[in-house]
Amino acid sequence: MPRSTAPLPADDAGDGSPLGAAVRTYLGHLAVERGLAANTLSSYRRDLRRYVRAQEARGRTDIADITEDDVRAYLVSLREGDGDHAPLSAGSAARALAAVRGLHRFALREGLAPGDPACDVKPPTPPRRLPKAISLEEVERLLAAAGAPSGGDGGTARGLRDRALLELLYGSGARISEAVGLDVDDVDLREGFARVAGKGGKARVVPIGDYAREAVDAYLVRARPELAGAGRGGPALFLNARGGRLSRQGAWMVLRAAADRAQLSEVSPHTLRHSFATHLLDGGADVRVVQELLGHASVTTTQVYTLVTVQLLREVYATSHPRARS
Structure with missing residues (x-):
């Protein structure tokens, strides 16, 4: 990825104020010493330009004069928006605040300010997004579609590969x-x-069920040698049509094509992983076992799937129990 080493113009992140100069010094540090990618540096530059203007409007022209209240007020303005900017989501505001926090840490470390007024300003918490799982019946439709003759690849090397994947x-x-x-x-x-x-x-061992074992075995015996013959050979399990390793984008296209044939919408690269975890918990698996299978460092990450199953229980209760609703 290209790195940005271009000089920063004087008006890049504000006017000629000491605050603007501090920001330009920080951006130079990110570009030269940290070697940030050009796109990342552009995002920092844009976020800090807005921060400089907001603080100068409050009369803060020197980074040493900015207080914690000033930083908090800026965060509020991000969430509420103004005449020139639409309100930011929690995630976007958190990203903008991260640039500000990095600036103030740098200023303290370099002696440009006596303290760090942003260190105790916490970013807003984005709403927790529940993972989207599909039903077992939908999973079976998707898997069948991956190797379905109607897709044109049913008995071909690619069809066997897609089903195995x-x-x-x-x-x-x-x-x-x-x-x-x-x-x-x-x-x-x-x-x-x-x-x-x-x-x-971090390596982990994952089980492979009988259906997956049969599909992978069929692919290895009947399909992979044909695909490998198109290339120079290699150790990869899943190969593309040229005999090289199948890419993430290629795997995503396999999933998308199968979902289209199965007439399933909103199927993402993580859909089968989410469904795997949700169906295990629905079947009575312990959340810590699912954590190990998914490779999550913390059980807290896995527990989001328990919210999905609880939500399902509530929906079933609400529609089935005679006294669930008035």
Whole structure:
């Protein structure tokens, strides 16, 4: 990714005030010493330009004069918007505040200010988004569509590969990036497990159910040799039409095509992973077991799926119990 090393003009983040100068020094630090990507640096520049203008409108022209109340007022203005800016969501406001917090930490460290007025200003908490899972019947439709003759690839190498990929994703709960990163030697079909490399390179073992084992075995025997013949060979489990490793984008296209054939909407790369976790919990699995299977560092991350199952219980109760509603 390209790095930005361009000089910062004098009016890049404000006028010639000491505050504007401090921001330009910070942006130069991010560009040269931290080597931030050009797009990231552009976002920081835009956010801090707005911050400078807001503080100068409050009479704060020196970064050393900014107080915690000034920072808090700025955060409020982000959420409420003004004549020139629409209100920001919690996530966007948190991103803008992160730029401000980084600026003040830098100013304190470099001796440009006697303290850090932003250190105790907490970003707004974004609303928790519940993961979207599809029903078991919808999963079965999706998996059948991956290798359906009506899709044109039913008995072909690509059709067998697509069915194996989606069966593995749902049968193991692996991320798409983890699945396409698998090598043939990472999968033990006799024992029924695969070793995947999760976030941060942390490896974990995930089980592979009978349906996924059969689909992967059929792909390895009947399809992968044909796909491998189009390339130079390699260890990757899932191959593209040129014999190279299937990419995340390629796997996403496989999922999207199967979803279209199954007439399912709002199916994302994480849908099968979400469905894997939700269906396990619905079936009585312990949340800590699901945590290990998903590779979550904290059980708190996994517990969001319990909210989905509780919500389902409430919906069933509300529509089924005679005294649920007046």
